[in-house]
Amino acid sequence: MSAGFLPFLLSGMLMCGVLLHMSDHVDKPSRKPNFIVILADDIGWGDLDTNQPEAKANNTPCLNLMAEQGLRFTDFHSPASTCSPSRAAVLTGRYGLRNGVTHNFAVSSVAGLPLSEVTLPQLLQRDGYYTAMIGKWHLGHIGPYGPTNRGFNYYLGIPYSNDMGCTDVPGYNLPQCPPCDSSGPKVISVHGGCYSKVGLPLIENDSIVEQPLDLWTLTEQYKSAATRIIQTARYNRGQPYLLYVALAHMHVPLAPPLPPDAPSTAFHQESSKVYADSLQEMDSLVGALKSISDDTDRDNTLIWFTGDNGPWEQKCQYAGSVGPFTGTWQTSRGGGSAKRTTWEGGHRVPTVAYWPGMIPANTTSSALLSGMDIFPTLLSLAGVPPPSDRHYDGIDATNILLHGEQSGREFLFHPNSGAAGKFGDLQTVRMGKHKAFYITGTSESCGGATGRQQVHNPPLIFDLQRDRAEETPLKVGTPEYQAVVEQITRRREELLWDIATDESVSTADYSIDESLAPCCDPRRTVCRCDTLG
Numbered sequence: 122m123s124a125g126f127l128p129f130l131l132s133g134m135l136m137c138g139v140l141l142h143m144s145d146h147v148d149k150p151s152r153k154p155n156f157i158v159i160l161a162d163d164i165g166w167g168d169l170d171t172n173q174p175e176a177k178a179n180n181t182p183c184l185n186l187m188a189e190q191g192l193r194f195t196d197f198h199s200p201a202s203t204c205s206p207s208r209a210a211v212l213t214g215r216y217g218l219r220n221g222v223t224h225n226f227a228v229s230s231v232a233g234l235p236l237s238e239v240t241l242p243q244l245l246q247r248d249g250y251y252t253a254m255i256g257k258w259h260l261g262h263i264g265p266y267g268p269t270n271r272g273f274n275y276y277l278g279i280p281y282s283n284d285m286g287c288t289d290v291p292g293y294n295l296p297q298c299p300p301c302d303s304s305g306p307k308v309i310s311v312h313g314g315c316y317s318k319v320g321l322p323l324i325e326n327d328s329i330v331e332q333p334l335d336l337w338t339l340t341e342q343y344k345s346a347a348t349r350i351i352q353t354a355r356y357n358r359g360q361p362y363l364l365y366v367a368l369a370h371m372h373v374p375l376a377p378p379l380p381p382d383a384p385s386t387a388f389h390q391e392s393s394k395v396y397a398d399s400l401q402e403m404d405s406l407v408g409a410l411k412s413i414s415d416d417t418d419r420d421n422t423l424i425w426f427t428g429d430n431g432p433w434e435q436k437c438q439y440a441g442s443v444g445p446f447t448g449t450w451q452t453s454r455g456g457g458s459a460k461r462t463t464w465e466g467g468h469r470v471p472t473v474a475y476w477p478g479m480i481p482a483n484t485t486s487s488a489l490l491s492g493m494d495i496f497p498t499l500l501s502l503a504g505v506p507p508p509s510d511r512h513y514d515g516i517d518a519t520n521i522l523l524h525g526e527q528s529g530r531e532f533l534f535h536p537n538s539g540a541a542g543k544f545g546d547l548q549t550v551r552m553g554k555h556k557a558f559y560i561t562g563t564s565e566s567c568g569g570a571t572g573r574q575q576v577h578n579p580p581l582i583f584d585l586q587r588d589r590a591e592e593t594p595l596k597v598g599t600p601e602y603q604a605v606v607e608q609i610t611r612r613r614e615e616l617l618w619d620i621a622t623d624e625s626v627s628t629a630d631y632s633i634d635e636s637l638a639p640c641c642d643p644r645r646t647v648c649r650c651d652t653l654g
């Protein structure tokens with residue numbers, strides 16, 4: 122630890138409330154553990170201060186402290202590089218090629234995560250857990266596809282991304298989107314633009330409670346709902362619980378805290394500060410959840426923070442940092458290398474796990490892991506066997522979490538999330554320190570440039586230990602290359618065969634019906650309603 126780090130930690134401890142409370146140490150017999158899974162949206166690996174201390178940023182004091190009291194993963198990956206597939210894989214422990222979710226659902230999607238899929242909350246709920254979700258679902262919101270029909274007892278949040286609908290006071294975005302009243306019932310542009318056919322709805326259980334919702338008070342709403350859930354679960358129900366918090370942060374539009382006297386309709390900040398301010402707000406929300414949990418059932422609660430995919434580079438100053446994972450091979454040929462791509466910036470995400478007394482404090486793990494591993498790990502900690510009628514892709518990481526085991530996954534496949542080839546295709550493979558691309562592809566960079574998709578036969582192979590920027594592939598034909606390519610090719614064929622012969626593969630219905638866009642009261646402009654009072 123550098124000398125400059127200590128004051129930084131102390132201020133973090135004060136801000137995050139650590140010195141301010143002593144938790145009543147509840148005795149811990151064989152009670153089942155509580156789980157709080159926090160999924161940030163579009164966060165960059167480099168956004169977590171402790172992932173790159175040399176940058177000397179001080180945006181995430183609460184997460185830094187959580188890492189200091191828990192375990193920080195440096196080689197943890199989202200299961201996909203875009204929203205719906207990543208979330209589907211977290212909740213099912215399966216690749217999109219099995220669970221059917223290979224790309225994003227739309228505002229007027231008729232379906233969602235296939236009903237044949239079994240979710241983590243369903244399994245825990247059946248086992249006696251109280252299950253609640255706060256935040257962005259994005260796995261289908263019509264009828265049986267909504268969160269309260271997929272295993273959650275309670276839900277409060279946005280059914281999809283926070284840019285998929287207008288609001289009265291828009292947050293920061295690029296392009297800047299107009300407010301609901303001036304945009305009217307039309308679609309201005311779709312990809313990366315402003316969808317304003319209906320206002321952004323806030324849903325509680327299966328009803329719209331506010332439309333358009335107020336982006337600027339959402340953090341407070343999430344915080345008070347989470348507080349209520351954690352406290353009620355502990356004191357009133359005495360049940361173990363799963364709380365899944367899928368944050369609106371750091372996805373655009375960003376709506377960082379307003380200065381105390383700011384008129385609420387005015388844009389108040391220099392655009393260069395907006396991302397950092399939002400990141401700090403996210404961090405203090407995470408700190409608040411940790412504090413509430415520490416005050417209620419500290420020694421029996423695992424908090425697992427991670428991200429759904431890398432930063433949305435196209436949003437320029439409103440996008441996060443990939444740190445050293447710049448995907449230079451790609452960016453030097455044009456285009457972006459973060460969200461939607463299988464370059465490291467697309468899926469390597471900041472990840473911290475915290476469980477006082479169970480997870481050794483102040484530890485770092487470079488084990489190769491994926492968000493898909495959350496499913497089998499939580500089930501294993503809860504003592505719930507997953508149904509044996511299907512194949513899973515996640516691994517049980519209990520020994521890595523609790524016992525310092527270092528070896529993670531032998532292989533990890535990164536699905537195409539729109540940058541190259543067919544959606545969901547497993548064209549990028551990680552084995553140890555090596556990573557092979559059978560197809561490369563790119564997303565839009567800041568400024569909108571894209572490179573082209575390119576097939577590689579033989580594959581491009583990078584050594585991530587020597588070359589985190591993925592700049593210079595190994596020379597084809599060297600003994601190192603040969604050894605790696607043979608193993609990777611064989612394992613990839615085995616996996617594809619396993620999926621091809623898996624009888625439990627689901628297919629998602631991606632069809633659209635414009636009349637199904639969530640709408641509180643179609644007679645009023647962009648479906649205005651407010652039942653929150």
Ligand SMILES: *[C@@H]1O[C@H](CO)[C@@H](O)[C@H](O)[C@H]1NC(C)=O
Binds near residue numbers: 189483
């Ligand atoms: C955490 O680990 C770092 C690096 O090993 C060490 O310098 C630091 O003192 C540790 N902090 C605490 C609170 O133990």
Ligand SMILES: *[C@@H]1O[C@H](CO)[C@@H](O)[C@H](O)[C@H]1NC(C)=O
Binds near residue numbers: 325326328
């Ligand atoms: C949501 O469901 C919970 C649990 O069933 C219930 O207590 C609450 O009143 C419901 N809220 C709404 C707005 O229906």
